[in-house]
Amino acid sequence: MGMSMSDNKIESLSALMDGELDELALHRTLKDAGDSSELKETWSRFHIGSDAMKGSVSDFSHIDISGAVSAAIEHESFEASSSSKGRTWLKAVGGLSIAASVTFAVVLGARFNPLVENSMDEQFASKTQIQIVTPESTPQKGPLMIAQQGSELAPELNEVQLEQAQERLNAYLKQHAQDSALGQGRTAMPFARVVNFETSNKNKGN
Amino acid sequence: MVRWVLILGLISFAGLSIAAETDNKSALSNQALTSEQQSLTAQGFYEQMLEMSPKAMYQGIFSHQAGNQVQNIEIVHGINNGDIWERMMHLDGPVREIIRRGEELFCIHPDASVEQLQKQGNAPFGNKSMGSIKQLNLAYNFKLLGGQRVAGRPVVGIQLTPKDATRHFYQVWLDKQTTVPLRTELIARNGQVLERYLFSYFKSDAQFDDRLFQPRNKGVELNMAESTEVLKASTADILEWRLNWMPIGFQDQTASGHAPKLSARRIYSDGVVMFSVYVEGVEKVQDEGTAQAGPTALAVQHKQWHGKTHRITVVGEIPAATAQRIAESVELR
Numbered sequence: 001m002g003m004s005m006s007d008n009k010i011e012s013l014s015a016l017m018d019g020e021l022d023e024l025a026l027h028r029t030l031k032d033a034g035d036s037s038e039l040k041e042t043w044s045r046f047h048i049g050s051d052a053m054k055g056s057v058s059d060f061s062h063i064d065i066s067g068a069v070s071a072a073i074e075h076e077s078f079e080a081s082s083s084s085k086g087r088t089w090l091k092a093v094g095g096l097s098i099a100a101s102v103t104f105a106v107v108l109g110a111r112f113n114p115l116v117e118n119s120m121d122e123q124f125a126s127k128t129q130i131q132i133v134t135p136e137s138t139p140q141k142g143p144l145m146i147a148q149q150g151s152e153l154a155p156e157l158n159e160v161q162l163e164q165a166q167e168r169l170n171a172y173l174k175q176h177a178q179d180s181a182l183g184q185g186r187t188a189m190p191f192a193r194v195v196n197f198e199t200s201n202k203n204k205g206n
Numbered sequence: 207m208v209r210w211v212l213i214l215g216l217i218s219f220a221g222l223s224i225a226a227e228t229d230n231k232s233a234l235s236n237q238a239l240t241s242e243q244q245s246l247t248a249q250g251f252y253e254q255m256l257e258m259s260p261k262a263m264y265q266g267i268f269s270h271q272a273g274n275q276v277q278n279i280e281i282v283h284g285i286n287n288g289d290i291w292e293r294m295m296h297l298d299g300p301v302r303e304i305i306r307r308g309e310e311l312f313c314i315h316p317d318a319s320v321e322q323l324q325k326q327g328n329a330p331f332g333n334k335s336m337g338s339i340k341q342l343n344l345a346y347n348f349k350l351l352g353g354q355r356v357a358g359r360p361v362v363g364i365q366l367t368p369k370d371a372t373r374h375f376y377q378v379w380l381d382k383q384t385t386v387p388l389r390t391e392l393i394a395r396n397g398q399v400l401e402r403y404l405f406s407y408f409k410s411d412a413q414f415d416d417r418l419f420q421p422r423n424k425g426v427e428l429n430m431a432e433s434t435e436v437l438k439a440s441t442a443d444i445l446e447w448r449l450n451w452m453p454i455g456f457q458d459q460t461a462s463g464h465a466p467k468l469s470a471r472r473i474y475s476d477g478v479v480m481f482s483v484y485v486e487g488v489e490k491v492q493d494e495g496t497a498q499a500g501p502t503a504l505a506v507q508h509k510q511w512h513g514k515t516h517r518i519t520v521v522g523e524i525p526a527a528t529a530q531r532i533a534e535s536v537e538l539r
Contacts, residue, residue, distance in 0.1 A: 165493045169504055169519075176482040176502065176521040178311060178323050179473050186260045188292050188306045189403060192270035192279055193500060 241349075248348035248364045249339050255378070255385040256338070261285055262384045263411035265418065266357070267297065271402040272500025282418045283386075284411065293419045303421055305428060312431055318423050322431035342477040345369055345455030346376070354379060356388040357405040366478060372453035372528045374400060374501075376478045384410050392479070392501050392523060401501035401523070447485050451535035453528060456481070474522075481522025481529065485536065488517045496526040505529035511538040 174194050181188040265282040278297040285291070289308030296302045300316035311323045342348075351363030361379040368375060375393040380386065388405040411418075421428070455476040473482045488508070497504045503526040507518045518536045520529040 161492060169497060169506075172482070172484060172504065172519055172521050173499055173502060175471070176473075176480070179482060180480045180523075182306075182309065182311060186256075187281075187283060187290075188294060188304055188311065189268070189270075189281070191294070191304050191311075192277065192403070193272060193401075193502060 244350040245348045248350040249343075251350075251362055251380055251385075252342070252348065252364055252378075253339050255380050255387060258385040259380075259387065260290055262386050263414060264384060264386055264408060265411060266405050266408035268403055268405045271404070272400070275500065278406075284414045284419065286414055286416070286419075291414075291419050293421070295422055301423060303423060305419070305421060307428075312428050314421055314423050314426055318426055320426060320428060320431040322428075338477065341455060341457065342366065345373065345453065345476050346478070351377065351379075356381075357408040359383070359388065359408060361388050370453065371395065371525075372531075373476065373479065373524055381408065394525070447536055447538050449483065449532060449535050450537050452532055453524070479523035481520055481524050481532065483532065483536065484517075484519040484521070485538070486517050488515050491515060491517075496530055498526060503529045505533045507533040507536070509536065509538055 177191050177193045180193075181191040263284045265280075267278060267280050269276055269278050277299075280293075280295045280297055282293045283290070286307075290306060291308070292304070292306035294304040301314075302316060303314040305312040305314065313321045313323060315321065346366040346368055349365040349367055351365050354361050354363055356379055360382045362382060363377065363379045366376040366378075374395070375391075377389075377391040377393065378387045379389040381388050386408070387403070388408055390403045391399055392401040393399050452474060453476065456474040457476075459473045459475050459480070470486060471482055471484045473480055491508045494506050494508060496506075501523045502521060503524060505520045505526065507520075507530075509516050509518060516538060518533045520533045522529060524532075
């Protein structure tokens with residue numbers, strides 16, 4: 001049984017669990033785990049084991065990482081194949097010179113499914129196909145994170161409109177981060193969420 | 207009459223003590239008491255953190271991880287005449303600083319310009335006690351994760367497990383000496399870590415040292431700051447609105463005196479995370495939907511009221527579906 005799974009991978013899993021892996025390794029391990037049910041099981045076992053050692057069994061023990069795995073894999077294939085429906089839209093976003101800091105695109109015309117109280121769990125379970133695309137993660141540009149919900153996109157916004165939307169949402173994000181930082185009264189650490197804040201107000205003059 | 211009351215009292219007392227006894231026995235026979243004790247211990251630690259960590263004096267370096275983005279930030283935290291003072295500096299990329307003096311918050315940009323984000327007396331929320339154990343118990347179960355080591359220091363881990371699907375998991379590891387959280391995580395229900403703060407260096411300070419809190423950017427004076435207000439809604443734009451739905455445990459953090467009924471923005475907290483709601487009149491619908499930036503979800507919706515379009519934006523560290531549902535529940539009147 002242990003033959004098919006290298007100690008390396010087990011070690012990676014163990015490190016992953018402790019949040020010790022770097023991003024690349026994490027990606028690889030998640031991918032491995034997605035390919036191998038054996039690894040998945042080991043993950044669960046490890047997870048329970050380590051929590052039990054700490055004196056409690058965490059609620060995460062039942063969480064199947066395959067969700068995260070498939071998301072990670074989707075992310076990869078998404079970048080590689082780029083045959084997704086949202087492609088033109090994504091391309092437009094990627095082509096923008098984005099001045100603002102924490103930039104992300106608005107999802108256009110996403111379907112709003114009414115959420116029913118008792119089906120919340122299912123709703124959340126079925127909505128995990130959020131695709132996060134980070135073309136470049138230099139600190140200067142900040143993350144470009146795009147969440148896409150539903151598959152139908154409304155008529156495209158032109159670049160100016162898109163930029164306006166991003167700017168507006170960034171302003172909200174910034175305001176929220178600021179209110180959170182001060183509102184909880186303990187530390188301004190949540191302000192770290194606003195990755196770059198150098199240009200948002202200056203660009204409005206241009 | 208008096209006798210009756212007495213007898214009834216005795217009966218109910220006896221009944222209670224019997225019930226308590228059987229409860230104890232069954233509790234001892236299985237793990238219930240242990241987990242209960244663990245939960246209480248976790249709550250105790252957490253309460254200590256709420257009480258002590260804002261008053262702690264320390265400096266350190268932490269990494270902030272959101273999505274695939276990681277950045278390192280230096281922090282100095284202290285108390286000056288009862289006010290929290292803080293200085294944070296981004297260590298990667300262009301130099302950016304955040305200076306906090308009590309309720310005042312300043313940003314120093316890479317070009318050394320200063321922006322004041324929050325003015326004294328202008329905070330939209332009062333000093334409401336936030337995140338009390340009582341409030342947290344509405345929405346979360348407490349679990350002890352046990353001892354670990356972070357930044358070379360012994361810590362104790364606590365998990366706040368959400369009681370419903372409308373919010374994320376929260377885990378925090380507290381420094382045993384100062385109760386300052388040295389590692390915190392916001393985790394989605396699918397196990398994905400949405401955000402992590404993790405100290406790699408931490409040093410407890412014995413006393414307040416003014417010099418540590420001065421901007422590192424040379425020649426920067428905080429009184430040069432220009433202030434900005436994100437929302438430029440005039441009173442004419444603002445109408446009365448309310449939320450018809452939000453997850454249990456969330457409370458309006460808006461200070462009284464800030465015209466909460468007519469406010470263009472309000473902020474709500476469940477003690478762990480916050481969400482903001484913005485309501486504005488707009489010319490036309492431009493975009494609508496949800497977006498995700500690290501741990502923060504955004505939902506944009508439009509509603510008609512008296513022939514006018516209003517845009518509702520919900521921003522918070524909550525699942526996108528929750529943000530959407532909150533936005534949908536906004537009632538204009």
